[in-house]
Amino acid sequence: MPHDHSDHPHSLLPPDPALRIKALETLLTRKGLVDPAALDAIIDTYETKIGPQNGAHVVARAWSDPAFKAALLEDATAVVRALGYYGRQGEHMVVVENTEDVHNMVVCTLCSCYPWPLLGIPPGWYKSDAYRARAVRAPRAVLAEFGVTLPRETAVRVWDSTAEVRYLVLPQRPDGTEGLDETALKGLVTRDSMIGTALARRPDGAAAP
Amino acid sequence: MTRMHDMGGRYGDGPVIPEPEGVLFDAEWHKRALAVTLAAGAHGAWNIDVSRHARERLSPADYGRFSYYEKWMAALADLLVEADLVSRTELAEGAQADAAPVPTTLTADRVAAVLAAGGPATRPSDVPQLFHACDAVRTRKIAANVLVDGGHTRLPAYAAGVTGRILRCHGTHLLPDSSAHRLGDAAEPLYAVAVRAVELWSHPEHPEDEVVLDLWQSYLEPA
Structure with a gap:
């Protein structure tokens, strides 16, 4: 029933990965199962239209607008959908807030689940064996590899994305940003800070303490 | 036994290598x-x-x-x-x-x-919700698909047979253990379950740390 074979069909493809995908794409295109223009449109979508700038918009708005933040933490799916951020791999959203007491960090130990409409395609390290294996058991050691050291008083809460719920971290608003508007704040929100492996930038360019 | 993909907690992978923001594809x-x-x-x-x-x-x-x-x-x-x-x-x-x-x-x-x-995973279900926030639960002893030997499941091995507490219910979601084998949606309540690091690891980094997993009701029993 789980279809374990010793002769997987994929072994019929060329050994070089670039040639392997070329062979698959050519085969599917010639059979009318794939439209090459659609492939270009998919790549363009995730290279230019859907990426961490979407999540940064949400975070900067939450830092600026307490009512928005309260609604976001209550029902993120509805709130981000109203901003136009919805779709594949972002159908069920939960936003988790970093505080002095709790630092949140997101992983998918079983594959690479990630909130695509808000952050785009996951970075290579997020999909790596090292991150998937270690984020749950040694999150503080992983954070150190990203240059982040948390106070002992701060607990770490790691979210393992085992279902179709996708998690976005709301980083702490850095000190010294009281006078900044939403656009300026957005520039301080990094991709990694919304995964929880970094803190938001400070206006002077340093990572927040 | 689970499969190679179930690597949470595994030793031996070395450090995580961060990449610059903005790098999407390596090739x-x-x-x-x-x-x-x-x-x-x-x-x-x-x-x-x-x-x-x-x-x-x-x-x-x-x-x-x-x-x-x-x-x-x-x-x-x-x-x-x-x-x-x-x-x-x-x-x-x-x-x-x-x-x-x-x-x-x-x-x-x-x-x-x-x-x-997109493709939402929520489905209507007749399965009544058994657990509520703060309830103590224990996860299935063996991280395996009970419908299909060697089949797909979303209970990681590191979180099998542990005690945690319900944080929230996400509503009723289709069950991957069933849908991965085209056995139907079999929707049931899905919960965020917090498990303390001291419950999971022999050498936890910090006594207050925890891991939260999204787990289906059939993976859980009252603790």
Whole structure:
């Protein structure tokens, strides 16, 4: 029933990965199962239209607008959908807030689940064996590899994305940003800070303490 | 026993190597592998759980030696043959002739709408919600699919047989253990369950740390 074979069909493809995908794409295109223009449109979508700038918009708005933040933490799916951020791999959203007491960090130990409409395609390290294996058991050691050291008083809460719920971290608003508007704040929100492996930038360019 | 993909807590992988913000793809072919996989999925010949299971049931040797997108490609090739969309001969030798697009082929003008539409996993269910926030629960002793031997499940081995507490209920979601094997949606309540690091690891980094997993009601019992 789980279809374990010793002769997987994929072994019929060329050994070089670039040639392997070329062979698959050519085969599917010639059979009318794939439209090459659609492939270009998919790549363009995730290279230019859907990426961490979407999540940064949400975070900067939450830092600026307490009512928005309260609604976001209550029902993120509805709130981000109203901003136009919805779709594949972002159908069920939960936003988790970093505080002095709790630092949140997101992983998918079983594959690479990630909130695509808000952050785009996951970075290579997020999909790596090292991150998937270690984020749950040694999150503080992983954070150190990203240059982040948390106070002992701060607990770490790691979210393992085992279902179709996708998690976005709301980083702490850095000190010294009281006078900044939403656009300026957005520039301080990094991709990694919304995964929880970094803190938001400070206006002077340093990572927040 | 679980499979190679179930690596949470595993030792021996070395440090995580961060990359600069903005790096999306390490090679040009990665883009094509992503796009071909998404486009092929548009035919509806498999669901996300079937495709996850296709990656997980690569042989351990292949799972270990393949890079991320190589796993995607290998699983895609296997799914295409299983779905009779391509033959083994075509995989080895290429298409024998050119064919016109079939009606389900994703066209460029529909890409934005298809990606924006998504595919929600919530489904109506008659299964009553047994647990509520703060309830203590214990996870299934063995991280395995109870419907299919060696089948797909989303209970990681590191979180099997542990005690945690319910943080919230996410509503009723289709059960991957069923849908990955085309046995129906079998929707049931899904919960965020917090488990303390001291419950999971022999050498936890900090006594207050915890891991939260999304777990289906049938993975849980009262504790």
